[in-house]
Amino acid sequence: xxxxxxxxxxxxxxxxxxxxxxxxxxxxxxxxxxxxxxxxxxxxxxxxxxxxxxxxxxxxxxxxxxxxxxxxxxxxxxxxxxxxxxxxxxxxxxxxxxxxxxxxxxxxxxxxxxxxxxxxxxxxxxxxxxxxxxxxxxxxxxxxxxxxxxxxxxxxxxxxxxxxxxxxxxxxxxxxxxxxxxxxxxxxxxxxxxxxxxxxxxxxxxxxxxxxxxxxxxxxxxxxxxxxxxxxxxxxxxxxxxxxxxxxxxxxxxxxxxxxxxxxxxxxxxxxxxxxxxxxxxxxxxxxxxx
Numbered sequence: 001x002x003x004x005x006x007x008x009x010x011x012x013x014x015x016x017x018x019x020x021x022x023x024x025x026x027x028x029x030x031x032x033x034x035x036x037x038x039x040x041x042x043x044x045x046x047x048x049x050x051x052x053x054x055x056x057x058x059x060x061x062x063x064x065x066x067x068x069x070x071x072x073x074x075x076x077x078x079x080x081x082x083x084x085x086x087x088x089x090x091x092x093x094x095x096x097x098x099x100x101x102x103x104x105x106x107x108x109x110x111x112x113x114x115x116x117x118x119x120x121x122x123x124x125x126x127x128x129x130x131x132x133x134x135x136x137x138x139x140x141x142x143x144x145x146x147x148x149x150x151x152x153x154x155x156x157x158x159x160x161x162x163x164x165x166x167x168x169x170x171x172x173x174x175x176x177x178x179x180x181x182x183x184x185x186x187x188x189x190x191x192x193x194x195x196x197x198x199x200x201x202x203x204x205x206x207x208x209x210x211x212x213x214x215x216x217x218x219x220x221x222x223x224x225x226x227x228x229x230x231x232x233x234x235x236x237x238x239x240x241x242x243x244x245x246x247x248x249x250x251x252x253x254x255x256x257x258x259x260x261x262x263x264x265x266x267x268x269x270x271x272x273x274x275x276x277x278x279x280x281x282x283x284x285x286x287x288x289x290x291x
Contacts, residue, residue, distance in 0.1 A: 017057050131147065191218060243267075
């Protein structure tokens, strides 16, 4: 297969369109030029690699996905491989995704250390409603920071923090007695659960079930911070993780550590397994906190 045609294929797959691919190329090229590279590659392989799903959008066919999964790691490591061969230090943009709670309470100090040690690295930080490892596999993310129910074989992880489960409820009502929560009384309070992450929602419900609570589900939210805002507004109660030993705090809210089961969860930095380590990820991990 012609390497130049594969390069055109890679950028179209990454950006799901020929015009966006042409703009993203590391050297000047026209949209028809990119289209020609892909068409010749399809002719060479005698397969269809993309299908059009909109005016300016294409997606990979199953055979195209197979080719992308095999070629993308090789292509993306060329820059770091060249730098390692030359013995240089690689700067650039680290694409980092994290859940909202960890963006606010874990990442600031971590990023300050990274900025101090490696001012040549820019961090593109994005909030993640749930741990989507597809972002790593599609090379849309270099590093994800989140909880994982299990660790697949194609990623590597390092534990960077641990969270504990806390029950949070409005400060006023029959469930709140002298600054403590009456768990049986919470069965009558609307429940606010995780909406996007089914694993977290399942953990919430099973923990409450251990206390004999079958909650009245009323609201759903995608982040711990949104849930805490709903609870503080008096809309209901919930079960959320917290990195701090004193638990989440907000006016109008009571937080009580879940003692049965005593729930602690590891928070991981997650990156794609590869023969050559991404030097930007390596630099970030050197500054990572310890749990």
